[in-house]
Amino acid sequence: MEHVDTVIFGAGPAGLAAAGRLVGKGKSVIVVEKEALVGGISKTLEYKGYRFDLGGHRFFTKAKEVNELWDRTLGDDFIERPRLSRIYYRNRFFDYPVRIQNVLRNLGMVESALISFDYLRTKLMPHPEERTFEQWVSNRFGRRLFNHFFKSYTEKLWGIPCSEIQAEWAAQRIKGLSFTSAIRSALFPDKTGKIKTLIDKFRYPKLGPGMMYERMADDIRKAGGTILPETAVMQVHHENGTVRSVVVRDRNGSEREISADRFISSMPITELVTALSPAAPEHVLEASRGLTYRSFITASVILDTERSFPDTWIYVHSPEVRLGRIQNFKAWSPYMVADPSKTALGLEYFCTEGDDLWTMDDQDLLSLAMRELEAIGLGKAPQFVDGFVARVPKAYPVYDAAYPERLRVVREYLSTFRNLQPVGRYGMFKYNNMDHSILTGLLAAENVLGANHDIWEINADQEYHEEHKN
Ligand SMILES: Cc1cc2nc3c(=O)[nH]c(=O)nc-3n(C[C@H](O)[C@H](O)[C@H](O)COP(=O)(O)OP(=O)(O)OC[C@H]3O[C@@H](n4cnc5c(N)ncnc54)[C@H](O)[C@@H]3O)c2cc1C
Incomplete structure (x- = not known):
């Protein structure tokens, strides 16, 4: 059986960051990747010379080591982009981040007065609990503004009512934003430009985020690491609290077993649990089965028009269409669009694996997307x-009410393996951005090299000035 120092499950940002750090220190590494392309959710798909991001991936971070890694990897192939993103709602465009003057103009004086009145009432009589997304946001913005700007999009995204989404998600994602801060920034714009810079400009690889991760993979190979594409982790063998080996299957169906001293996993934590052999105890399997994910579909279209709208992306709050968000790739990077006389859009739908959207025929989905694009003009x-x-x-x-306890059970069980580290977004069931995923990979690699970091701490006490709406 083949043996290496470390086997890494998944070649997304977390897995590649870990592999890069380890090969740099002379360790032998195999990265097992289920898909043909590296980059995970941050990969870029190519179609007839056009490049499509899965979503839109802004590169921003407060973590110095991540910035250094990105700069070292891509150098001059990073471009800086201006950001324009708006909310489409009630047949109108609203600025995003929300600007109070713009809301007043779009909703009119009467509705704006009702919003302000409702906000003051909430301040006097806030909801006593802040357990759910609905309570958390309503307490900060008032219920009326919550209904206008948060409810429909959030429910499209999560597929469950806002009253069932945990406040933790809101706290993590819209921290620092409030009704008063929106008014304050409208009346007294930030003169330092510090926050503005993050919001109005961002960095992006010329050819999309995949360019970053393809380059990281090349560097790993050059340094002697191995990446096995189209190869999935099937079984993870363990005994006495130690993982011994992993059985992987390539696209032809042939299996092989690789042993290692250490294992880093960025595959979905729920799938890691079911791959364990001998099987995990029933209560762990049950907790793991209860952890759910929301999936997403992008209808990537090329349109015969030079310019459709100036935005980088648009949030579609209108409840009358199922479309959730639109990415405009020429605005992300002109290098993504092979023919400058055309426009390339990503029309995004949030869904659950197996539901009607997920199983819809591709042609029907493209037709639906074009119909809805036309419906909103x-x-x-x-x-x-x-x-x-x-x-x-x-x-x-999905951060539902039961997830903290379920994740605790799974996490506690996995921590009994002395040489197995879950990392990344899927891997830790954490709503990570690329930088946090990369940090978990880097810290896991340092642990392999002898450090003793608590990877679960990443993200908890770091915050962005950036509001985020994924
Ligand atoms: C719509 C959207 C927009 C986003 N926008 C931004 C943004 O603007 N900025 C930002 O910083 N972040 C953004 N993110 C988050 C970013 O995509 C993730 O944080 C990042 O890709 C997570 O990296 P990861 O390595 O943890 O996981 P992943 O990217 O999910 O990689 C995991 C890898 O494991 C592989 N794998 C799974 N199962 C197996 C198996 N059994 N065997 C082998 N391999 C397996 C997968 O194929 C995948 O390649 C966005 C995410 C989404 C969904």
């Missing part, structure tokens, strides 16, 4: 030239 069905559908399973860990 951002494109015309006859402009459609070509397109394809990409399905992204398990894109969002």
Whole structure:
């Protein structure tokens, strides 16, 4: 049986960061990747010379080591982009981040007065609990503004009512934003430019995020590491609290076993649990089965028009269409669009694996997407030239009421293995951005090299000035 120092499950940002750090220190590493392309959710798909991001991936971080890694990897192939993103709601565009003057203009004086009145009432009589997303947001913005700006999109994204989504998600993602801070920034704009810079500009690889991770993979190979594409982790063998080996299967169905001293896993934590052999105890399997994910589909379309709208992306709050968000790739990077006389869009739907959207025929999905684009006035069905559908399973860990306890059970069990470290977004069931995923990979690699970091701490006490709306 082949033996290496470390086997890494998954070649997304977390797995590649770990592999890069380890090969740099002379360790032998195999990265096992189920898909043909590296980059995980941050990969970039190519279609007839056009490049499509799965979602849109801004590169921003407060972590010095991540910035250094990104700069070292990509150098001059990073571009800086201006950001324009708006919310589409009630047949109108609202600035995002929300600007109070713009809301007043779009909703009119009467509705704006009702929003302000409702906000003051909430301040006097806040909801006593802040357990759910609905309570958390309503306490900060008032219920009326919650209904306008948060409810429909959030429910499209999560597929469950806001009253069932945990406040933790809101606290993590819209921390620092409040009704008063929105008014304050409208009246007294930030003169330092510090926050503004993060919000109005961002960095992006010329050819999309995949360019970063393809380059990281090349560097790993050059340094002697091995990446096995189209190869999935099937079984993880263990005894006496130590993982011994992993059985992997390639695209032809042939299996092989690789042993190692250490294992780092960025595959979905729920799938890691079921791959364990001997099987995990029933209560762990049951807790793991209860951890759910939200998936997402992007109908990637090429339109015969030079410019459809200036935004980098648009949040579609309108409840009358199922479309959740639109990415405009030319605005992300002109290098992504092979023919400058065309426009390339990603029309995004949030769904659950196996539901009607997930199982819809590709042509039907493309037609639905074009119909909805036309319905909201951002494109015309006859402009459609070509397109394809990409399905992204398990894109969002669902923070429902039961998840903290279920994750605790799974995490506690996995921590009994002395040489197995879960990392990353899927891998830790954590709503990580790329930088946090990368940090977990780097710290896991340092642990292999002798450090003693608590990887679960990453993300908890770090915050962005960036509000985030994925
Ligand atoms: C729509 C959307 C927009 C986003 N926008 C941003 C953004 O603007 N900025 C930002 O910083 N982050 C953004 N993110 C988050 C970012 O995509 C993730 O944080 C990042 O990709 C997570 O990296 P990871 O390595 O932890 O996991 P992943 O990227 O999920 O990689 C895990 C890898 O494991 C592989 N794998 C799974 N199972 C197996 C198996 N059995 N065997 C072998 N391999 C397996 C998968 O194929 C995958 O390649 C966004 C996410 C989404 C969904």
